Amino acid sequence: MKAIVINSFGTPDVFEQAEVQKPEINNTSILIEVAGGSVNPVDWKQRQGNHRLLFGKKFPIVLGYDVAGKVVGTGKSVTRFQVGDWVCGVLSKSSYGKGLAQFAAGPENFFTKLENVKDPGSFAALSLAGLTSLQAIRDKGKLEQGQKILIIGAAGGVGHFAVQIARIMGADVYAVSSEKHRSFLEQFGPHTFIDYHKQDILQLNHHFDIIYDGVGKYSFLKCKHLLKPGGIYINTLPRPKILVHKLLALFTRGKKVRTILMKQIPEDLDQLVAWVKEEKLKLCIDKEFKIQDVASAHVYSEAGHTEGKILIRYEW
Numbered sequence: 328m329k330a331i332v333i334n335s336f337g338t339p340d341v342f343e344q345a346e347v348q349k350p351e352i353n354n355t356s357i358l359i360e361v362a363g364g365s366v367n368p369v370d371w372k373q374r375q376g377n378h379r380l381l382f383g384k385k386f387p388i389v390l391g392y393d394v395a396g397k398v399v400g401t402g403k404s405v406t407r408f409q410v411g412d413w414v415c416g417v418l419s420k421s422s423y424g425k426g427l428a429q430f431a432a433g434p435e436n437f438f439t440k441l442e443n444v445k446d447p448g449s450f451a452a453l454s455l456a457g458l459t460s461l462q463a464i465r466d467k468g469k470l471e472q473g474q475k476i477l478i479i480g481a482a483g484g485v486g487h488f489a490v491q492i493a494r495i496m497g498a499d500v501y502a503v504s505s506e507k508h509r510s511f512l513e514q515f516g517p518h519t520f521i522d523y524h525k526q527d528i529l530q531l532n533h534h535f536d537i538i539y540d541g542v543g544k545y546s547f548l549k550c551k552h553l554l555k556p557g558g559i560y561i562n563t564l565p566r567p568k569i570l571v572h573k574l575l576a577l578f579t580r581g582k583k584v585r586t587i588l589m590k591q592i593p594e595d596l597d598q599l600v601a602w603v604k605e606e607k608l609k610l611c612i613d614k615e616f617k618i619q620d621v622a623s624a625h626v627y628s629e630a631g632h633t634e635g636k637i638l639i640r641y642e643w
Contacts, residue, residue, distance in 0.1 A: 336376030391426025611635030
């Protein structure tokens, strides 16, 4: 099958098209013909080689976690899907994903069914960022109706889902981004928009139940004074020093530090898709690229100015 691979770590020009072996499935897996994918920061960080110690460097490597496509094969024990179903999901975190290819495979609980949707390929942009935001706010933050949440990096892939999910859950949302993203974010109804170029958020006269830093810009130590007693700081970029911050949090009037590592939970994917179909959650695509132009998609993502998500269309 055709795939976009890398044979070395480096800049986006390391991508090339190649023929690779079609994935095999086991009793609990499904095989899909991929119609759409997306670019997340983890993709270009892995392309750069940031995670080589975790995953190794046996080339060629097929990157890509988010996928949407049509089921073309099922294992004997699969019960949730059948051939012909459209699905979206997140591929294995232990093998670089392998989504930038004609076909992709994974356990059935990595996916959810897409029924009665106009553009199923676009749902590839939902899964990883949507799951990350939902699980961060609901599970790590324990968000309750009426609470105040500060979302940093609110216009990006993770951030724009976080703003919407927090509003669905009844929170007062303070969205932090630059002025050029104000109109984009205001469609989601945040309580307050904060332009970080004009206002130093560390000098805010507000205290929050949750601070969700979707871009890893501010450490817990820098912004802990903005948390209410018992408030929770959530970071999407786990680093060794976060463990130190968790220890220091013991001395900050019950304030807590949490790190989010997305989990492939099918019921959560079901919920995200249901919200989109109910028009409670908007799936916002900033820009689309063809699969052959994935290098350009990485360049665009790395620039850090995305509103919503970047979608990859697969037409070989």
